[in-house]
Amino acid sequence: MGVAGCGKSSAASAVAGRLSWPLVEGDDFHSEASKTKMRQGIALDDTDRAAWLAKLGNMLAEHRRRGQPVALTCSALKRSYRDGLRSHDPGLRFVFLEIDKPHALARVAARAGGHLFPPSLVDSQFATLEPPHGEAGVLCVDALRERDDLAQEIATWLAARSTP
Numbered sequence: 001m002g003v004a005g006c007g008k009s010s011a012a013s014a015v016a017g018r019l020s021w022p023l024v025e026g027d028d029f030h031s032e033a034s035k036t037k038m039r040q041g042i043a044l045d046d047t048d049r050a051a052w053l054a055k056l057g058n059m060l061a062e063h064r065r066r067g068q069p070v071a072l073t074c075s076a077l078k079r080s081y082r083d084g085l086r087s088h089d090p091g092l093r094f095v096f097l098e099i100d101k102p103h104a105l106a107r108v109a110a111r112a113g114g115h116l117f118p119p120s121l122v123d124s125q126f127a128t129l130e131p132p133h134g135e136a137g138v139l140c141v142d143a144l145r146e147r148d149d150l151a152q153e154i155a156t157w158l159a160a161r162s163t164p
Contacts, residue, residue, distance in 0.1 A: 001076035001132070003125035004117045005104035006097035006143040007150075008073040014151035015095075016071035019159060022063075026074035027116065029055050038116050043124035046078075053081055057088030064089045069158075077128045082135070095154050096132050097143035 002008055009025060016023040030038075034048050056074055063070040076082045076094065086092050099107075101122065109119045132138040139157050141150060 001074055001082070001094050002097035002143065003075065003077070003099065003104050003129055004122055005107035006099040007107070007147070008075070008097060010147060011095070011097060011143075011150055011154065012071045012073045014147055015154045015158065018151060018155040019069070019071070021069045021071050024056075024059060024070055024072045026052075026056055026072055029059075030116075035116050038121065039118070041118050041120040043121055043128075046080075049081065053084050057085050060085060060089040060092060064091070075125070077125065078130045079132070079135070082132060086137075092137065093158060094132060094135070094138045095157075096138055096140045098131070098140055099143040101126050103144060 009027075012025075013023055015021075030052050031048075034044055034052065037044060037048065053074075056072060060070065060072065074081075074085070076085065082094060104125070105119055105122045108117060108122055131140075133140060139154065141153065143150075
């Protein structure tokens with residue numbers, strides 16, 4: 001979890017590969033209306049995110065019922081969003097990829113055109129972010145660390161705590 005540009009997809013892909021878990025890219029499940037808003041540089045609000053988060057929560061619950069861990073990318077910027085996801089999977093763990101605004105903006109700008117999220121929305125991500133420091137079941141990591149080292153730390157932490 002984290003703001004746009006923190007490396008959620010890259011980190012989750014590397015971790016899922018290390019743990020042989022399926023990867024679910026949360027952005028793929030936004031409604032078409034939400035995707036259109038983001039492409040137009042309009043920030044999503046709680047109403048826009050509600051059905052998306054419920055869908056992701058249901059997916060987590062289904063994987064849990066099957067006893068199959070899954071790596072899910074999701075911004076989960078607010079505590080209420082994280083708590084909603086936890087309600088679907090009480091054993092859910094979060095990895096918070098911490099990054100500062102200049103680095104996030106540079107990363108989002110570098111992928112412009114190849115992603116639905118434009119650089120103009122980075123400020124709104126930081127304005128919405130409620131960092132999960134102190135929340136149970138959260139690992140906070142520096143998103144600027146080398147990807148393999150980051151993936152190893154995350155995979156080790158998740159593997160030690162995953163239960164079907």
